[in-house]
Amino acid sequence: MRKVVHVDADAFFASVELRDDPSLRGKAVAVAYHGPRSVVTTATYEARQYGVRSALPLRTALARCPHLIVIEPRMDAYREASRIIQGVFHEFTDLVEPLSLDEAYLDVTTSKRGPPSATLIAQEIRRLVRERTGGLTVSAGVSYNKLLAKLGSGMNKPDGLTVILPEQADALLARLSVGDFYGIGPVTAGKLERMGIKTGADLRARSLPELTSAFGSHGAHMYAIARGIDERPVDPSDDRKSVGTEDTYDTDLRTLPEMLAKLPGLSERTSRHLTRHGLAGRVVAVKVKFANFELLTRQQRLPAPVQAPEEIERVARRLLTADLIGGRAVRLLGVSVSALLDPQGRDVAVPLFRLV
Template sequence: MSTEGSGEAPVPIRRIIHIDMDAFYASVEQRDNPELRGKPVAVGGIERGVVAAASYEARVFGVRSAIPSSRALRLCPALVFVRPRFDVYRSVSQQIRAIFAEYTPQIEPLSLDEAYLDVTDHLEGRTATRIAQEIRAKIREVTALTASAGVSYNKFLAKMASDQRKPDGLFVIPPEAGADFVASLPIGKFHGIGPATAARMEEHGIRNGADLRRQSQEFLTARFGKSGTHYWNIARGIDNREVRPDRIRKSIGAENTFMSDLRDLELARAELRPLADKVWAHAEKTKSRGKTVTVKVKYGDFRQITRAKSLPRPVEGPAELLALAGDLLAPVFADPRGVRLLGITLSGLESAAPDEGAPRQLGLFDQE
């Protein structure tokens, strides 16, 4: 595979599978409660909360994860809200992870419900497509849930492929088809290119992969910084990133949405304590420490800000974490809109005990 212009040496063609569970949280709830099957379901809090996950029946109405629950109800008045059960989701995720391990040790989890698998050296006479079929079948047999899979020669295309035939689908992008697949892909569908970057690209006439491929590496680097080289590569179906089983989480966070907007600073400081304790418990569990503390504040009108402080050394304990968070909160708290959500994140993580192994990646909604 060519890496012209990437500045990297050629790498062998890999066999990468991306497995993505279908509407994972909502599907678990429908599996465990037959009365929910066939109905639009949202996992999350109905009172001033947000949607953590939506069933496919709910998605028809435009209900998606991360939108306010109040908006979700306006979109779908028949929506059934279910409180999240993260202990159950983690347990099912462990079952799925065990199935992956039957096929390869090269597993890079992205969250509780998706992961990359490199099966290049573990084919045992099978194709990667056949392995993906077997994994999906075994997941259905063990968990009674469905998964979609993408198979390709790199992580970017495997991720793109898994979205093509959801739910319960399988899509393969072979090496000879990679560049053509990317050419037809709308820029807003590119994994790793968010709405803001997509809008900037469209300002330069870049609306799909073909438009992106026409740009020089110098042009992309000048406008998008070091990400420009990555964009230049993926426009040509090139992605040399390895599947990393030891992938370390970049941050640990916790947040809480309140039943009533907070308007008293001392009360808000008190609400920071359980968040700091939860973050520190995760840090202890994963034997990791961080140097940067970030406080997230969402006001009553849903606008949000973040404030961060970095230390020259790791935060020493939950008391210091709480104190730093309180110092960051105080200058931004006084606002007539009130505060509906507070969050604390610890980032710049490093292992606190290198000899005991790298920290385990937490699931996406371990921050719930």
Template sequence: METRKIIHIDMDAFYASVEQRDNPELKGRPIAVGGNKERGVVAAASYEARKFGVKSAMPSAIAARRCPGLIFVKPRFERYREVSKIIHQIFHEYTDLVEPLSLDEAYLDVTSTKIGRPSATLIAREIRQKIYERTELTASAGISYCKFLAKTASDVNKPNGLFVILPQDAQEYLRKMPIHQFHGIGKATAEKMKVAGIFTGGDLRKKSLEDLVRRFGKSGSYYFSICRGVDNRPVTPDRERKSISAERTFDHNIMKLSEVQSELDRIAEITFSRYEKTEAQGKTVTVKVKYGDFKQITKSHSLESAITEIGQLKSQLNQLATDEILRPEGIRLLGVGISNFLETQPKPAFHKQLTLKF
């Protein structure tokens, strides 16, 4: 089979960087986009704030305690979309096989390109340079033969960096890679793996497919593949997004409706932040509830038109979260989702792939 050339581009602290670019007084200062000192969650943090441990999806009150002098900035999603369009136009100068993940992140398949450049690495360098010239913003890039490794590589030299994982180097790289750095393995799963003696990709590779499926369900087959560098997912320009969601597992089961509503309010902020990063227009709101005995329910409600404001989402959640969802065993997880999306623009055409050097 032909070796693919995949690039993953990830803008550096995108929201925060746009705010610092547009307002010179914010340059070099710790800022958090979204929330405020009392409530809400952080949608994005500048690198100056990240040094203090501030990160996206963190409650604003905690962020303010961690970083004295943290400046909270109201998000301007229309402005971020404007900048994102410029960035994605650059991507399409090279290939139509662009799979947007959000306003600031995308996969590109450059196995065949519109301009005949000889290597994916050169293309990634040119893209990053053009992004800076046209937006004054920096981006990081990862290059490899599959999406999983390209995504992994883009985090290595962040911010404003580039890293390549060649096919012949992939197995050794994955063998040494700490398990918590694997994309798709969250904090809770990583801790569960460590209990099972899995600390690196090499440890994960020693486990059989049957063992991983028994321990981690259907995700086990995914873990079995990625630790071997196997990821055949195509870069899909017309990838259909079915829902946008966020959830939280609690350290202790919550028992009161007031706690439920408070947590849903916080999760709604995270969900809406992700929703705003896309062009999606959803009409259905869903609450996911997992109880202390691991039984699970969902409750949904559909609106007549698409959700456009955080207030609409929170209002629907308040109507869905009633006393009837409480149970004696308590609630260990809550989730919020937006789905039932309106139709978007026509799908781009697929282009035949040719061979290029890495």
């Protein structure tokens, strides 16, 4: 049985700002770029009391909380804090799978140091992060797979630790709302609820053929997670890491030609980042966020690595199709390159906090 820890920093960007400017403590603070289409990246817990949360349009956040203090992101400061936090993780295990600057999975089944207890290791990680970052806190979930560990890390925020034992999993999952399951977004949760499936117990009562008929391969995923089944290993490989660029537009893009016209600039900036780090990549991906915040990505693995902007753009144009867009308005486009190689063609491990 694996011992998995999921660690998630508490209101990470905002917490860094409060650490560096103590006068902000106890106030409603959001980190966001200024602009008519800006969204909140992180908000303090005081701001969350007014319904201000990540991905909320900034103008909506200001309407809900007129006294909200808005701070422009300082990515260099966040990357430095992330570097310290990731360093703590690697003191205990090499099996670290970063998901973003502020969260990661750790497999501590066989740890490099500390007691043979995932719970005690998680406690020590939390202590060291607070000590070495000047007071930043993280929440941790401990269980026997990634699904339950991630669920646990969100249950007692901020600065919490939740352990989910095998004998506790069934009852916990049964009472969850379907929208609380990792991998079930608002659209899918709405469809499930229209089918009369509102809780984990309701989901578990449906057969595998019934779920796959309604949701395809995603139905098989839901069948498994309702039962606490998650066989994914903690993956420290770098294929999932990417160098890329994305833009949120002040006015929705409504036609495919408008969208295709954005690809040269996105590809050029992505190429520039690759060149700066001496990298090329074998996978090109396009990211699309629609006006209703639904997110889609499409990617293609190539026989040879690419770095030049025209090569990246050529693949991106193949991926960004009328069928993908479906006539919908688009608020964000992104282009990225992953499966990264150095100039000698060797796989590289690029720290997540250095990516753009």
